Amino acid sequence: RADATYYHEFGDRAGIHVVITDFLGYVLADDRIKAYFTNANIAVLNASLTNQVCMLEGGPCKFDENMKTIHKNLGVTEAAFNALAEDLQKSMNQHDIPLAAQNDLLSKLAPMKHDIVTK
Numbered sequence: 403r404a405d406a407t408y409y410h411e412f413g414d415r416a417g418i419h420v421v422i423t424d425f426l427g428y429v430l431a432d433d434r435i436k437a438y439f440t441n442a443n444i445a446v447l448n449a450s451l452t453n454q455v456c457m458l459e460g461g462p463c464k465f466d467e468n469m470k471t472i473h474k475n476l477g478v479t480e481a482a483f484n485a486l487a488e489d490l491q492k493s494m495n496q497h498d499i500p501l502a503a504q505n506d507l508l509s510k511l512a513p514m515k516h517d518i519v520t521k
């Protein structure tokens with residue numbers, strides 16, 4: 403969908419922000435991937451991801467960072483990518499985001515794997 407239905411189902415930008423905040427909490431506690439984030443600026447990452455998801459789901463947000471450039475030197479594996487996606491699903495489920503909206507977001511993130519996984 404190109405309209406803002408999914409954006410509203412996420413609870414607009416404020417709802418997305420809560421989903422992303424809890425998602426990052428899961429990531430930072432996830433032994434499979436937390437080491438990647440040792441030197442990350444979590445506040446900046448939170449704001450960027452919130453804007454990115456807001457935009458992808460049809461909200462009035464701007465986001466134009468390049469996924470390939472950002473993740474170039476991180477050595478992200480496919481297993482790490484999948485673990486991160488699981489943590490996102492966990493947060494979306496916890497916040498009762500409707501499944502169609504969840505799947506829409508996941509389907510938009512999945513193709514980014516090619517730019518993010520380098521190892």
Ligand code: HEM
Nearest residue numbers: 435438439442443446447450451478482483486511514518
């Ligand atoms: C589709 C999946 C992903 C998306 C949409 C995404 C999005 C982003 C964004 C927007 C930033 C930039 C934050 C900023 O503005 O500085 C970022 C940085 C980062 N990402 Fe990802 N990412 C994804 C997957 C992953 C995976 C799988 C890992 C590792 C397990 C990862 C690790 C990092 C790290 C370590 C940073 C750097 C943070 C910093 O230097 O402060 N990302 N990501």
